[in-house]
Amino acid sequence: MYDWLIVGAGFAGSVMAERLASVRGGRVLVIDRREHVGGNAFDCYDASGVLMHRYGPHIFHTNSEMIFEYLSRFTDWRPYEHRVLAHVDGQLVPIPINRTTINVLYGLQLKTDEEVETFLRARAEPISEIRTSEDVVLARVGRDLYEKFFRSYTRKQWGLEPAELDKSVTSRVPTRANEDDRYFSDTYQYMPAEGYTRMFKRMLDLPNIDIQTGVDYAEIKGQVAHKRVIFTGPIDQYFDYCYGKLPYRCLEFKHVTLDVEHHQPVAVINYPQGEPYTRVTEYKHLTGQTHPRTTITYEYPCAEGDPYYPIPRPENSALYKRYEALAKAEKGVWFVGRLATYRYYNMDQVVGQALATFKRIDASLAGSTSEDRLKELA
Ligand code: FAD
Ligand code: UDP
Numbered sequence: 001m002y003d004w005l006i007v008g009a010g011f012a013g014s015v016m017a018e019r020l021a022s023v024r025g026g027r028v029l030v031i032d033r034r035e036h037v038g039g040n041a042f043d044c045y046d047a048s049g050v051l052m053h054r055y056g057p058h059i060f061h062t063n064s065e066m067i068f069e070y071l072s073r074f075t076d077w078r079p080y081e082h083r084v085l086a087h088v089d090g091q092l093v094p095i096p097i098n099r100t101t102i103n104v105l106y107g108l109q110l111k112t113d114e115e116v117e118t119f120l121r122a123r124a125e126p127i128s129e130i131r132t133s134e135d136v137v138l139a140r141v142g143r144d145l146y147e148k149f150f151r152s153y154t155r156k157q158w159g160l161e162p163a164e165l166d167k168s169v170t171s172r173v174p175t176r177a178n179e180d181d182r183y184f185s186d187t188y189q190y191m192p193a194e195g196y197t198r199m200f201k202r203m204l205d206l207p208n209i210d211i212q213t214g215v216d217y218a219e220i221k222g223q224v225a226h227k228r229v230i231f232t233g234p235i236d237q238y239f240d241y242c243y244g245k246l247p248y249r250c251l252e253f254k255h256v257t258l259d260v261e262h263h264q265p266v267a268v269i270n271y272p273q274g275e276p277y278t279r280v281t282e283y284k285h286l287t288g289q290t291h292p293r294t295t296i297t298y299e300y301p302c303a304e305g306d307p308y309y310p311i312p313r314p315e316n317s318a319l320y321k322r323y324e325a326l327a328k329a330e331k332g333v334w335f336v337g338r339l340a341t342y343r344y345y346n347m348d349q350v351v352g353q354a355l356a357t358f359k360r361i362d363a364s365l366a367g368s369t370s371e372d373r374l375k376e377l378a
Contacts, residue, residue, distance in 0.1 A: 001225040002210075006030045007217045008232030010039020011347050012337025014203050015070075015354035016230045021206045024362060028209045029224060033216040037204060039232075040308065041196040041347060048257045050283060050295040051195055055308070056253060057268055057281040057297070058196060061186040062348035068188040070355065075199040077190035078288055082183040084279075086270040088148050094181040095270055096174050097145060105148070116177035133170035134162035140175050153272035157301050158249055158311060166312035168344065183268075191286055232337035234307050235323045243322050246342060248307030254298040263294050276300060310342040317342075334361065 003026035006013045013030055014037065020026045036042050040055040059082045062068055086095040093101045099116050103109060110116050123142030127135045133154060137146045146162075150170055154162045162170060174185070182189075192199045204211060212220075217233065231238050236246040254277075267285035271277060277298040284294050310316070320342040327335045336357050338345045345353065 001227065002027050002029045003227050004028045004230060005221075005224060005226035005228070006230040006232070008032055008039060008337065008340075009034075009037035009200070009204070009211065009213070010232060010337060011041065011350040012232040012340065012354050013039070013230060014200050015351055016232075016334075016336060016358060017209050018203045018206070019355070019358040020230075020361075021208045023358070024365070025208065028206075029212065029226065030204065030209060031212045031215045031217065031220060033214070033233075035214045036197070037211065037213065038197045038200045041200075043195045043197050046255070046257060046295055048291075048293045048295065050257060050291055050293060051287045051289050052255065052283045052295045052297070053196075053281075053286075054253070054255075056251065056299055057279075057283070057286065058347065059184070059189070059267075059286065060191060060347060061184040061189045062346075063186050063188070064348060064352060065188075067348045067351050067355070068190075071192075071199065071351065074202040076193040078193045079189070080191045080286060080288075081189050082268070082286075083181055083266045084183045084268045084270055085266050086149060086272055087275075088272060092265070092269065095149060095272075096176055096181075096183065097141060097149060098176040098181055099179050100181065113177035120175070120177070130167055132163045132167055133165040136167045136170045137162065149272050151272075152274075153270065153278060156276070157278050158309075159301070159303060160311070160313070164313060166314070166317075168312050191288075195287070227332065229333040231333055231335050232340050234339040235320070235327060235335055235342060238333075238335075238340075239323055239326050242326075243319060246319055246323065247311045247316055248339070249309040249311055250302045250305035251308050252300040252302055252305065254300065255295060256298070257293055257295045259293055261292055261294060263296050307339055310338065310344055312344050 004020050006017050006028060009030050009032040017028045017030045021028045041058045042055060043051060043053045046052050084095050085092040091104060093104050099110055102116060102119060110119060120141055123144065124140055125138040125142060127139040130136055130139055137150045150162060158165060234248065263282050268279050268281050270279045277300050279299050281297045282294055284291065334357060335341055336354050337350050
């Protein structure tokens, strides 16, 4: 009899497993329908021996010391600050848009933050209430930069107009008046020194954790005796799509190994114009690996396939709320992670959510709280 059956071995499932097994001493079974642990952060050496990310580029960044310290128990880190270039009008320019981007694109020589702010203010559109992902960009940089960097990238990535998406989506990408060309400005920006998969393996390496990969919850749920469940897959799938499908955006990855040492100047190049893919990643920039060959990945967003992104827009949140109400009433099951709580979360946010869920479970089980009360707390 397992105390916990954990569905999904990504960040959500693995952090829950580690905490429940190491702090509470529970007997844990972690399953994943994929053949490996790590979820979307899985990395491995490909046939040529290049360390790559099977599900697209994963860069760790957080402002939370607590989350960084927690993960540091399972990995050393390689300092890495992510830089991205966008291929716009035949040139490679920094994204997030910064002073260099504007100077290169418009043939200017703006020298101070104030000059850049004046340039942007002259182009920004007045928008009284910022609601959508289009509003965010138009209000900050105006239509020309919106068209060049955001409109068609967003249409490709989401199959929707920026105006149809919540403001939170394009708000992820700042606009800067200075020359800072880092993609993230968080305090902690690192890559796990030996890769994500090694980190996950260490996290799950406890005598009271069993792992079964290549196993779907549907196959196993009636077969393995367990007391409680942590579910980290898509929440609509758990409830047999009873209210209809919750939209998730899918991706196809084309991985290519090239017979050259380096392919592009930075880890990621974004393609916000005509190309059918959104971005191309070269992993050796992320990992620091030295190798005579190099592996790159093209990302092609699509409507059907494995779910990768919850799609933030009001009608989807409303549908999610209906599933969430079912989840709250489901006894002995907790829903954690990007797919199960339908949130466009980065890795650190999923770790934070899992640690917080664990704390609530732990506090409740330490007292005399009933199973119903436990569900309320979850
Ligand atoms: P997942 O990693 O999706 O894990 C869920 C697991 O559950 C999966 O392995 C799945 O196979 C399994 N599962 C689902 N249903 C079942 C079932 N029925 N039975 C058995 N198993 C099941 N975040 C960052 O912080 N930085 C980045 O640079 C970054 N880049 C990203 C790039 C891409 C292309 C994508 C898609 C995401 C990126 N993220 C990034 C986000 C990051 O991937 C997620 O925040 C994190 O991996 C979510 O962890 P999770 O455990 O919630 O979900
Ligand atoms: N975005 C864009 N052009 C870019 C980069 C981002 O239009 O060059 C928009 C797009 O809608 C994207 C969102 O901003 O989905 C968030 O970008 P981010 O790089 O954070 O996406 P992720 O890494 O999560 O795929």
